[in-house]
Amino acid sequence: MLPREARALPGRTDPAWAPVIETASGERVGLCFGCGICTGSCPLAPAMDMLPSRLMKAVQLGLKERVLKATAPYLCVGCETCAVRCPNGIDVARVMDAVRQAGLARGGPVPRVDIQRFHQWFLRTVRLFGRAHEGLLSAGFSLQQGRLREDLPTGWALMRHGRLALWPHFIRRRREVRRLFRAIGQRGGR
Amino acid sequence: MNGYGTALAVCTCGGTLCGRLDVERIVAAPGFASALVIHDLCLPAGSARVASWLRETAADSLVVAACGVPAAVQAVVEVSRAAGVAEHRTSLVDLREGCAWVHTQADQATAKALRMVASAAAGVRESTPPVPDVEVRPSGRVLVVGTGPGSLAAAARLKDLGCEAVLISGTLERFEGQAGEFKARIRTDQGVECHAVGAVIAAGDAPARMPAVQAGQRVAFLLEGDPWPSVTESTLSAALHLARDCGCRVLVLFRDMGVAGRGLEELYREARGSGVTFVRMEEGSLRIVEAGGEWVVTLEVPGLGSVTETVDVLVSGATDALQGTRGLAEVLGVAPRKGGWAPRERALLEPVATERNGVFLIGSARGPYTTDQAVRQGEAAAMAALSVAAPGVIAVSARASVDVERCAFCLTCLRVCPHQAVTTALGQTMRVLPAACQGCGVCAAACPAGAIQITESPNRRLLAEMDALMNGPPLGGRPTVVFACANSAVPALQALGRLRLSYPAQVLVVPVPCLGRLEAVHCVRPLAAGARRVLLCGCYDRSCEHLVGPATARRVVERASALAGTLGLDPGAIHVASLAPVDWHKLGQILGVSCDDGDRNGGEASKVTAHATA
Ligand code: SF4
Ligand code: SF4
Ligand code: SF4
Ligand code: SF4
Numbered sequence: 001m002l003p004r005e006a007r008a009l010p011g012r013t014d015p016a017w018a019p020v021i022e023t024a025s026g027e028r029v030g031l032c033f034g035c036g037i038c039t040g041s042c043p044l045a046p047a048m049d050m051l052p053s054r055l056m057k058a059v060q061l062g063l064k065e066r067v068l069k070a071t072a073p074y075l076c077v078g079c080e081t082c083a084v085r086c087p088n089g090i091d092v093a094r095v096m097d098a099v100r101q102a103g104l105a106r107g108g109p110v111p112r113v114d115i116q117r118f119h120q121w122f123l124r125t126v127r128l129f130g131r132a133h134e135g136l137l138s139a140g141f142s143l144q145q146g147r148l149r150e151d152l153p154t155g156w157a158l159m160r161h162g163r164l165a166l167w168p169h170f171i172r173r174r175r176e177v178r179r180l181f182r183a184i185g186q187r188g189g190r
Numbered sequence: 191m192n193g194y195g196t197a198l199a200v201c202t203c204g205g206t207l208c209g210r211l212d213v214e215r216i217v218a219a220p221g222f223a224s225a226l227v228i229h230d231l232c233l234p235a236g237s238a239r240v241a242s243w244l245r246e247t248a249a250d251s252l253v254v255a256a257c258g259v260p261a262a263v264q265a266v267v268e269v270s271r272a273a274g275v276a277e278h279r280t281s282l283v284d285l286r287e288g289c290a291w292v293h294t295q296a297d298q299a300t301a302k303a304l305r306m307v308a309s310a311a312a313g314v315r316e317s318t319p320p321v322p323d324v325e326v327r328p329s330g331r332v333l334v335v336g337t338g339p340g341s342l343a344a345a346a347r348l349k350d351l352g353c354e355a356v357l358i359s360g361t362l363e364r365f366e367g368q369a370g371e372f373k374a375r376i377r378t379d380q381g382v383e384c385h386a387v388g389a390v391i392a393a394g395d396a397p398a399r400m401p402a403v404q405a406g407q408r409v410a411f412l413l414e415g416d417p418w419p420s421v422t423e424s425t426l427s428a429a430l431h432l433a434r435d436c437g438c439r440v441l442v443l444f445r446d447m448g449v450a451g452r453g454l455e456e457l458y459r460e461a462r463g464s465g466v467t468f469v470r471m472e473e474g475s476l477r478i479v480e481a482g483g484e485w486v487v488t489l490e491v492p493g494l495g496s497v498t499e500t501v502d503v504l505v506s507g508a509t510d511a512l513q514g515t516r517g518l519a520e521v522l523g524v525a526p527r528k529g530g531w532a533p534r535e536r537a538l539l540e541p542v543a544t545e546r547n548g549v550f551l552i553g554s555a556r557g558p559y560t561t562d563q564a565v566r567q568g569e570a571a572a573m574a575a576l577s578v579a580a581p582g583v584i585a586v587s588a589r590a591s592v593d594v595e596r597c598a599f600c601l602t603c604l605r606v607c608p609h610q611a612v613t614t615a616l617g618q619t620m621r622v623l624p625a626a627c628q629g630c631g632v633c634a635a636a637c638p639a640g641a642i643q644i645t646e647s648p649n650r651r652l653l654a655e656m657d658a659l660m661n662g663p664p665l666g667g668r669p670t671v672v673f674a675c676a677n678s679a680v681p682a683l684q685a686l687g688r689l690r691l692s693y694p695a696q697v698l699v700v701p702v703p704c705l706g707r708l709e710a711v712h713c714v715r716p717l718a719a720g721a722r723r724v725l726l727c728g729c730y731d732r733s734c735e736h737l738v739g740p741a742t743a744r745r746v747v748e749r750a751s752a753l754a755g756t757l758g759l760d761p762g763a764i765h766v767a768s769l770a771p772v773d774w775h776k777l778g779q780i781l782g783v784s785c786d787d788g789d790r791n792g793g794e795a796s797k798v799t800a801h802a803t804a
Contacts, residue, residue, distance in 0.1 A: 011488075011497040015408065015439040018467075031462050034470070054493035060467045061497060088459075 014062035021059050025098035031088040032056040038082035038092045048072035052082055052092050059095065073099040074112035105188070117144055127181050130171030134164050195223025196311050197249035199240050201231035201256035203286055210290040212300040216255065219307050223249050232261035237269050244273035251279035251314040255307050257286035258684065278317045281310040287687025288699065298666045298695035305662035305698065312658035316651040318643065321588040324624045326370035328388035330581035331356055332572075333374050335518070336393030340553035340564030344391045347572035353579060356385050362521050365390065366613070368623035369548030369578040388579025389548040391571040393564065394518055394555035403432055407502040410441040410487055414476060420448030421468070426457045428505075434464040441499060442468045443476070443489065451563055469497075478504070522549050523610040525737060542571040545737055546610050547626050548578045578625070589629030589645050594619040596641035603633035603642060608706075608737040630736035631707030635746070646703055656712070659698050660719035667696045668722035672781070673708055674701045675728035677735055678769045682727075685774035686783065693781040696722075704728070704736045705743035705766070713750035717759045724750075727777065730768045740768060 022029050038052040039045050045052065050070040058067050067073075073096040082092035103110050110116045121140045125133040142151040158164040171177070200217050202208055217225040224247040230236035231254065244252060252275050256262045263282060270280045283306050293299035331354045334345050345355035360378030367373050374385045403409050409432055411425055421444045432438040447468075449458045462468065475490030485504045491497045519525065524544040542550045550571035553564030578584075590611070592603070597620050604612045604620070611626035612633060622633075622642075634642040640649060660669065674680045680701050686693070698721075702708060705728035713724050726747060731740045743766045755761035767780050 011495060013497060013499045018465075028463060030465055030467070031459065033458075033462060033468070051493060057469070057491065058494050061469065061491070061494075061499070063494060063497065066494065 011063065011066070014064045017062040017064045018060055021095065021098050021102065024101060025091075025094040027090050027092075027094050027098075028088075029056055029059050029090065029095060032060065032086075032090055033088065035087060037085050037087065038090075041081045041085050042076075042092075043079060043081065044072075044075045044077060048075055052076075052096075055099070056090070056092065056095065059099070067099055068103045068106065069111055070099075071111045072096070073103070074110070074115040101188075114145060117141060123181075125168070127178060128174075129168040130174040130177045131169060133168040135166050136168065138164065195247075195249050196221070196251040196253060196314060197244055197247050198222040198225040198307065198311070199231070199243075199252070199254045199256075200225070200227050200285070201236070201254070201262070202227065202229050203257055204229050207286060207290045210293075210296055210299060211285070211303055212296060215300050216285075216303050216307060219304055221308065221311055222253070223247060231256045231265050232259065237265040240265075241269045241272040244269060244275065249275070251275060251311075253281050253283060253307060253310045253314060255283040255285040255303065255310075258282070258284035258288065276319065278320055279314050281314045283307055283310045284684075284687075287684055289695075291687050291690045292692050293695040294692045295666070295695065301663040301665050302695045302698070305659050305665075308662055309655045309658040312654040313651050316648070316654040318648055318651075320645050321591045323585040323587045326368070326584045326586055326625050328370040328579045328581060328584065329386060330354055330579060331385065331387045332575050332579050333358065333362075333372070333385060333387040333390040334392075335362055335390065336553070336555070338393050338553060338564060339561050340393045340568035341391070342568070343565040344393075344552065344568035344572045344575075347569045348575065351572060351576050351580075353388075353572075353576065353581075356387060358383075358385075362392075362518065365521050365523065368611070368613075368626040370584060370625050372548060389550065389575035390522065391542075391550045391552060391568065391575055392518055392522060392555050393551070393553040393568070403436065403438060403503050405436040406438060408439040408441075408500065409503045409505065410443060410485070410499065410501040411505045412476075412478075412487075413442070413444040413446075414471070420444070420446040421458075422448055423454060423457065426454070426461050429466045430457065430461040430464055433461070433466045439501075440466045441487075441501065442466060443471050443487070444468060445471055445473070453562075518555060519551075522546065522551075524549055524551070525608075540574070542567050542574055545608055545735070547628070548575070550574055584625070586624040587645070588622060588624040589627045590622045590631070590633060591643055591645070592620045592622055593641045593643065596639045597637075598639045598641070600638060602636050602638060606636045606738070607633050628736065630704040630739070631702065632704065632736060632738060632742060635707055635709045635742070644703065644707065647707065652700075652702075652707075652712070653715070656700055656715060657719070659700065660716055660721065665696045667694070668720055669696045669698045669716070670694075670723040670725065670781075671716040671721045672697055672699045673705065673712070673724070673726045673728075674699050675705050675739065675769075676701055676703050678729040678733075678771050678773070679727035679777065681771040682769055682774045682777040685772075686778055686781075689774065691774075691778055691783045693778065693783045697781050704734070704739040706736055706739040708743060708746055710746050710750040710753050713747060713764045714753050714757065714759065717754055717763055718757065722763065724764045725780065726764070726766045727769055727780070728766070730770065733770065740766065 018029060034053055034057055036053040042052050050058065050072045055067060055070065055072055076093060076096040078093045080093050086092065118141050121137045122132060125136050138151065138155060142148045155164060198217065198219060200213060202213055207213065213227060217227050226240065226243050228236050228239060231240065252270055254266050266280055266282050267277065270277055285303055285306065289299055289303050289306060293302065332348050333356045334341050335358060345357055348355040358376045360376045362374060363377050364375040365372060370388050372387050372390060374387055374390065376383045411429060413421060421442060425442065429440045429442055433440040449455060469491055472490040472492060477488040479486045485501050486498060487501060488496060488498045524546050542552055544551055552567035552571050599620065604614065608630065609626055609628050611623050612620060613623055614620045629644060629646055631644045634644045634649065643649065674683055683699060705726050708726060716724050726743045728739050728743060734740055747764050747766050750764050751761040754763065769777055
C-alpha cells in the first residue's frame with residue numbers, strides 16, 4: 001500500500017504520460033489488465049510501496065506524480081520473473097526502468113537516493129575498468145553514504161575471505177565500453 | 191387400499207450395517223403393524239421377498255429403511271405397486287449414507303435410526319393422495335421475439351423440427367399462462383394481435399448506441415448503477431472506435447467485466463492495445479462534479495488511492511439496450527439480474543432456460559454475446575422449446591395446489607411465486623399452473639391461511655415428520671436440526687455419506703424442496719422440543735433455482751429468532767448457511783466433521799461450526 005504521503009499526492013491523471021513511458025520502455029503498458037501475476041511472482045513485491053501490477057495501472061492512468069514518488073521502481077532488481085509470467089507479454093522490468101529514467105530526467109531528488117547512488121557507483125566502475133569492481137563500488141558507496149565506519153568490519157571480513165578484490169580487473173578495449181556509455185548518454189540515458 | 195397399519199422393512203445392505211446399527215432394535219420399533227429384515231433389497235430376489243411379505247401383512251403403508259441408491263428407490267416403487275400400496279403411502283429412509291456410515295457410535299446411530307424410521311412412518315400417515323394429473327395440449331406454435339440473427343436461427347430450426355414459429359414485429363405487451371399454453375398480446379402499428387403459443391424465445395435488440403463525441407475529446411464510460419452493468423461487446427466496440435479512430439482519450443470505469451466468449455477476449459485486448467484504459471471502481475467511491483462543461487470524475491482505485499480525471503463526455507450506463515431488455519424481462523415474468531441481463535442460472539446445464547418454464551432467452555436478452563453465440567443459442571432454444579411446445583398431449587402432475595375453501599384471496603402467493611405459477615382471474619379462484627410450478631413451496635410458506643399444499647411435503651406431513659424426529663430415544667446430547675435444501679444440502683449430505691465422514695449423531699436432517707418452503711414455526715418448533723441449534727442449509731443467493739430461497743430463509747430466521755426470544759428459547763440458535771452441491775467440505779465443517787485439509791472455505795463456515803457445536 002502506498003504510504004499516506006504518496007496517497008495524498010495529486011491523483012490527477014495526465015493522459016499524455018502513458019505514451020511517454022510506453023515509448024521509453026518499448027512496452028505496451030496499455031495491454032495490462034491488472035491480473036497481478038507480476039506482483040505475485042515478484043520477489044521484491046513485499047517491500048514495494050506500489051505493487052508492479054498497480055504501477056502498471058497507475059502508468060495507464062497517467063498518475064505521474066505518484067509513480068515518480070514511488071520507491072518500487074528503485075527496489076526492482078530486474079530479475080524479469082514478471083516478464084516471463086505476464087499473460088500479456090509485458091516486460092514489467094523495462095517499464096520500471098523507464099519510470100526510473102523519467103524520474104532522473106525530471107531532476108530533483110529521487111525517492112531512494114541510496115539505491116540511485118549504488119547504481120551510479122556500479123556504472124562508474126564499469127566505465128573505468130570495463131567490468132564491475134566491488135572494492136571501489138563498496139568503498140565509494142559507503143563513503144558517499146557516510147557509513148564507512150559501520151561497513152568497514154564487513155569489508156574487512158569479505159577481503160580476508162578473498163571475496164572483495166582490492167585491485168580491479170581491467171578488460172581489453174575499455175575504450176569501446178566508454179564509447180557505449182557515451183552513446184547511451186547522447187540518447188538521453190542517465 | 192383395504193389394509194391397515196404401517197409395515198417396516200429394514201435392509202442391512204448385505205449385512206454390512208449390522209455392526210454399525212442395532213438392527214434388532216430397529217425392526218422392533220414401536221408403532222408398526224409388522225416388520226421384516228432383509229439383506230438385498232436392491233436385488234430382484236430381495237424385492238420379490240418384500241413384495242410377498244407386504245401382501246401377506248395387508249398393510250396400507252410402507253416404510254423401507256435401506257440406502258438411497260437409485261436401485262433401492264426403484265425397488266420400493268416396484269414393491270408397493272406389486273403389493274397394491276399407494277405410492278404416496280410409501281417412504282424410503284436412507285439408513286446407510288444418512289446414518290450408519292456417518293456416525294461412529296452404534297448406540298447413538300441406532301437411536302437416530304429409530305427416530306428416522308418413526309419420522310417416515312408419521313409422514314406416510316399424514317400423506318394425502320396426489321392431485322390428479324392435468325393435461326396440457328400445446329399447439330406447436332412458438333413465439334419468437336426479436337429480429338436479430340439469433341431469433342432467425344431459432345425460427346428456422348423450429349420449422350425444421352415441425353413447429354410453427356410466430357415471428358412478431360411489434361412490442362410484446364402481455365404474456366400469461368403456463369408452458370404449453372401461453373397467451374401473448376402484441377401491439378403492432380396496425381393494432382393488437384393475440385397469439386396462443388406453447389413457448390417463447392426472446393432476444394433483446396441491442397442497437398449499440400454510439401455517444402455523440404468529437405475527435406480528440408476525453409470520454410469516460412461509466413458502468414455504474416444497481417444492478418450494475420457489465421462491460422459488454424457494444425461498450426468495447428464503442429470505446430475501441432473512439433480511441434483508435436477518433437484520437438479520443440477513453441476511460442472505461444467498470445465493476446464487472448463480461449467478456450468471456452469467442453471474439454470478446456480479442457476485442458477486449460484490442461481495445462486495451464489501442465489505448466482504452468479500464469479501471470475497476472471500488473464500491474461507492476465514485477464522485478462526479480460538473481464544472482464548466484466538463485466532468486470531474488473522482489474515484490478510488492484499488493491500491494492507488496483516489497484518482498481524479500476530467501472528461502468532456504460522460505457516457506453513463508451501458509450502451510446496450512438494457513432498458514429494453516429489462517422491459518422485456520418484466521413482460522415475460524423473469525427477473526433481471528446483475529447487469530440488467532436476464533438470469534444465467536444453471537448456465538452450463540440449461541444455457542437458454544429461465545426460471546419460468548417455457549420462456550427461453552437468447553443473445554442480447556441474456557447477456558453480452560456475439561452474433562455467432564446468439565445464433566447457437568437460438569438453435570439451442572428451439573430444441574429446448576420443443577419439449578414444452580411440440581404438438582401433442584402432455585400429462586403434468588401438480589406439485590402444489592390451493593385449497594379454495596381456506597384461501598382468503600389475499601394474492602400473497604401470486605406475488606411471491608418465483609416461477610409465475612400462480613394465477614387467477616376475475617370471478618375465479620386462485621390456481622397453481624401445474625406446468626409452471628416447480629414445487630419450491632415458497633407460496634405455501636407465505637400463505638397466511640395455510641391454504642397451499644405442496645404435494646411432496648404437505649404442511650401437516652412436514653410437521654409430523656419433524657415432531658417424530660425430535661421425540662425418540664436419547665441421542666447422547668441435544669439435537670441439531672438441519673433443514674436441507676434438495677438442490678444443495680441434500681447432495682452435499684449424500685457426498686459426506688459416500689465419503690463416510692462421520693459427524694455427530696445429534697444432527698437430525700429434514701429435507702425440504704427449497705429453503706423458501708420454511709416458515710418461522712418450522713424453525714422454532716424443534717427448539718421448543720429441546721433442540722440445541724437449528725440450521726437452514728441451502729444454496730447461495732445467486733444459484734438458488736427458485737431465486738428467493740436464501741433471502742426468504744434469512745427473513746424467516748430473523749422472525750423465528752424474535753419468536754424464540756419471546757418464548758424464552760435461545761434466540762441465537764437459528765442460522766442460515768449457504769452451500770453449493772459440491773460443498774461437502776464446508777457442510778462437514780458446519781456439522782462438525784473433523785477434516786484434516788484445513789479451513790479451505792474461510793471464516794463463514796467455521797463461524798457456523800462454532801455455533802453448531804457450541
Ligand atoms: S523484474 Fe522487478 S518488478 Fe519484475 S519481478 Fe523482478 S524485481 Fe519484481
Ligand atoms: S502480469 Fe502483466 S497483465 Fe498481469 S498485472 Fe502484471 S503487467 Fe499487467
Ligand atoms: S410451489 Fe413454488 S413454483 Fe409452485 S406455485 Fe408455489 S411458489 Fe410457485
Ligand atoms: S396466499 Fe393463500 S390465502 Fe392468499 S391468495 Fe394465495 S392461497 Fe389464497
